[in-house]
Amino acid sequence: MKYSMAEEIKVFRSWSSRFALRIIWALKLKGLEFDTVYEDLTNKSPLLLQYNQIHKKVPVLVHNGKVICESLVILEYIDETWKQNPLLPEDPHQQANARFWAKFGDDKVLQSIWGGVFLKEGKEQEEGVAASMENLKYLEEEIRGKKFFGGETIGLADIALGWLAHYLDIFEEIVGVKLIDHEKFPSLAAWKQEFANAPIIRENWPDRDKLVTKYVAMREANLGKGTPK
Numbered sequence: 339m340k341y342s343m344a345e346e347i348k349v350f351r352s353w354s355s356r357f358a359l360r361i362i363w364a365l366k367l368k369g370l371e372f373d374t375v376y377e378d379l380t381n382k383s384p385l386l387l388q389y390n391q392i393h394k395k396v397p398v399l400v401h402n403g404k405v406i407c408e409s410l411v412i413l414e415y416i417d418e419t420w421k422q423n424p425l426l427p428e429d430p431h432q433q434a435n436a437r438f439w440a441k442f443g444d445d446k447v448l449q450s451i452w453g454g455v456f457l458k459e460g461k462e463q464e465e466g467v468a469a470s471m472e473n474l475k476y477l478e479e480e481i482r483g484k485k486f487f488g489g490e491t492i493g494l495a496d497i498a499l500g501w502l503a504h505y506l507d508i509f510e511e512i513v514g515v516k517l518i519d520h521e522k523f524p525s526l527a528a529w530k531q532e533f534a535n536a537p538i539i540r541e542n543w544p545d546r547d548k549l550v551t552k553y554v555a556m557r558e559a560n561l562g563k564g565t566p567k
Contacts, residue, residue, distance in 0.1 A: 345402050346373075346401065347373065347400070348372065348374075349365070349397060351375070352377050353376060354548070354552055356501035358396045359500070360497050365416065368420045377396055401415075410498060414426075424493075425494045425497065427493070436487070439477075439498070439499070440498035441498075446473045448501070451466075451506065454469050454470060455517070456509045456513055457561070467515060471522075478524075484525075485529075485532060496529075500539065503534035504543050504544075508553055511550070512553055
């Protein structure tokens with residue numbers, strides 16, 4: 339079911355941002371129509387800089403002239419504003435749990451994989467792999483016996499952790515390290531596949547080859563082996 343465009347909904351994003359992708363998924367899961375403004379993050383528009391003066395980055399949601407920044411904050415705003423297909427459960431404890439895992443995903447899982455594995459090499463990378471594995475163990479325990487972190491349907495924590503279902507494979511391929519496989523993390527691996535194959539999720543992944551090219555360049559630039567593109 340599509341809801342009318344009587345209200346203005348705009349999303350400022352880049353083509354590759356895994357944080358902005360969360361907002362696209364959430365709006366589509368809610369059945370909402372919206373306009374997309376693609377930003378070139380090497381040459382940010384005056385409007386983006388005006389809307390997000392503090393962080394100067396995507397995503398930004400504009401709803402009837404109101405500006406909301408930061409992906410996890412935007413997700414909660416979307417869920418509070420449009421009640422259909424809720425991203426958070428009704429139970430307060432379950433809501434708190436979902437918020438915890440969403441934040442854990444950004445503060446621990448993403449940081450250890452991105453900063454500790456993808457952007458490192460040698461001994462530093464080995465330490466990053468160990469930290470990442472420890473964090474992934476917690477996710478494995480949490481998802482065990484469940485289809486999604488949100489239960490039977492995709493919820494806030496699934497959307498926050500959803501980058502693992504596409505971007506992680508790319509990171510693993512580039513650095514030659516496998517973090518999530520069926521042997522070590524059977525439940526998490528099954529969740530990755532389940533999430534990635536959900537129609538609204540699958541239809542909105544960025545082009546894989548373009549992502550590989552982008553992230554190879556980013557890694558090489560960070561390691562001092564090339565020029566960022």
